[in-house]
Amino acid sequence: MKGAEMDVIEQVKAQGERVTLPRRLVIEALGQAxxxxxxxxxxxxxxxxxxxxxxxxxxxxxxxxxxxxIGLVSQTDMGQAGTVYALIDRPQHHxxxxxxxxxxxxxxxxxxxxxxxxxSAQYHFMPRIDHMAIYGTCERCADxxxx
Amino acid sequence: MKGAEMDVIEQVKAQGERVTLPRRLVIEALGQAxxxxxxxxxxxxxxxxxxxxxxxxxxxxxxxxxxxxIGLVSQTDMGQAGTVYALIDRPQHHxxxxxxxxxxxxxxxxxxxxxxxxxSAQYHFMPRIDHMAIYGTCERCADxxxx
DNA sequence: ATGTTTGCAAATCCTTTGCATCAGC
DNA sequence: GCTGATGCAAAGGATTTGCAAACAT
Numbered sequence: 001m002k003g004a005e006m007d008v009i010e011q012v013k014a015q016g017e018r019v020t021l022p023r024r025l026v027i028e029a030l031g032q033a034x035x036x037x038x039x040x041x042x043x044x045x046x047x048x049x050x051x052x053x054x055x056x057x058x059x060x061x062x063x064x065x066x067x068x069x070i071g072l073v074s075q076t077d078m079g080q081a082g083t084v085y086a087l088i089d090r091p092q093h094h095x096x097x098x099x100x101x102x103x104x105x106x107x108x109x110x111x112x113x114x115x116x117x118x119x120s121a122q123y124h125f126m127p128r129i130d131h132m133a134i135y136g137t138c139e140r141c142a143d144x145x146x147x
Numbered sequence: 148m149k150g151a152e153m154d155v156i157e158q159v160k161a162q163g164e165r166v167t168l169p170r171r172l173v174i175e176a177l178g179q180a181x182x183x184x185x186x187x188x189x190x191x192x193x194x195x196x197x198x199x200x201x202x203x204x205x206x207x208x209x210x211x212x213x214x215x216x217i218g219l220v221s222q223t224d225m226g227q228a229g230t231v232y233a234l235i236d237r238p239q240h241h242x243x244x245x246x247x248x249x250x251x252x253x254x255x256x257x258x259x260x261x262x263x264x265x266x267s268a269q270y271h272f273m274p275r276i277d278h279m280a281i282y283g284t285c286e287r288c289a290d291x292x293x294x
Numbered sequence: 295a296t297g298t299t300t301g302c303a304a305a306t307c308c309t310t311t312g313c314a315t316c317a318g319c
Numbered sequence: 320g321c322t323g324a325t326g327c328a329a330a331g332g333a334t335t336t337g338c339a340a341a342c343a344t
Binding site: 077096098099105107111112114115118119122123124125126127128129134135136137138139142 | 252269282
């Protein structure tokens with residue numbers, strides 16, 4: 001199912017931005033990933049799919065920075081796990097990260113609806129909560145105690 | 148009012164941790180700051196207060212990493228503005244960061260109470276929301292349009 | 295044709311590490 | 320006195336930048 005990246009490419013064109021091969025590949029990789037990707041994971045993914053089309057780190061950085069600027073991808077600092085990127089289009093989801101075991105739990109975007117409403121009403125601020133990483137302690141670590 | 152850092156030092160001692168001069172100075176600087184500090188701001192602050200006591204970057208990094216590990220400071224990625232640190236003790240506050248003008252708005256911790264409750268109830272996860280940075284568009288930029 | 299984007303290499307910035315010395319308990 | 324913290328210098332990693340060549344529109 002390659003709907004996501006097609007949509008993104010349409011959006012990009014509609015904004016009058018140029019669509020080049022490297023850009024296409026980055027968008028494709030992000031669209032196919034069922035997860036948020038680090039720069040190196042992205043690079044590996046693209047290499048695997050298109051072994052003949054080399055992509056420099058520089059280009060990936062620049063493409064991501066551009067996609068972020070035009071509001072199509074989110075960038076999240078996942079702490080020890082590095083910085084990850086993802087398309088902003090599918091049903092959003094976010095992550096809870098356990099400070100003890102390092103495990104991650106995926107949570108639904110609905111959890112943030114109330115927060116969005118509050119920030120908008122109280123502070124007249126339009127939050128763009130594309131991908132949140134929240135740290136804390138997971139159930140297992142809270143019970144079984146820690147290291 | 149130097150209550151905050153005294154408390155922290157007591158806590159540290161109570162945990163059987165060593166209290167050295169560099170550690171004391173970092174805690175003092177964080178306690179006096181009315182804001183979250185970057186590494187370099189912290190360094191400048193300490194230099195200003197104690198010109199004769201040099202502190203290597205390395206030590207600041209190590210002290211902060213240690214304070215974070217024992218749960219006394221928060222670390223937040225503020226995007227373009229870098230990574231900031233703060234003591235976790237005073238009434239918490241958080242920041243809204245405008246993606247357009249870069250301005251920041253300070254918000255109350257109460258905003259996150261509902262979120263904490265939801266995460267705890269629905270995912271059995273104990274979040275540690277010490278300092279959040281939320282990106283979006285501020286009122287002024289939403290009205291006056293952008294660059 | 296024109297203005298943008300790419301790739302390479304090098305620069306820069308932030309953070310961590312090895313190791314000898316020094317300080318807290 | 321023993322154990323762990325510090326400082327220096329150097330390594331490491333991630334991200335950015337300058338400039339010529341390649342590309343999309």
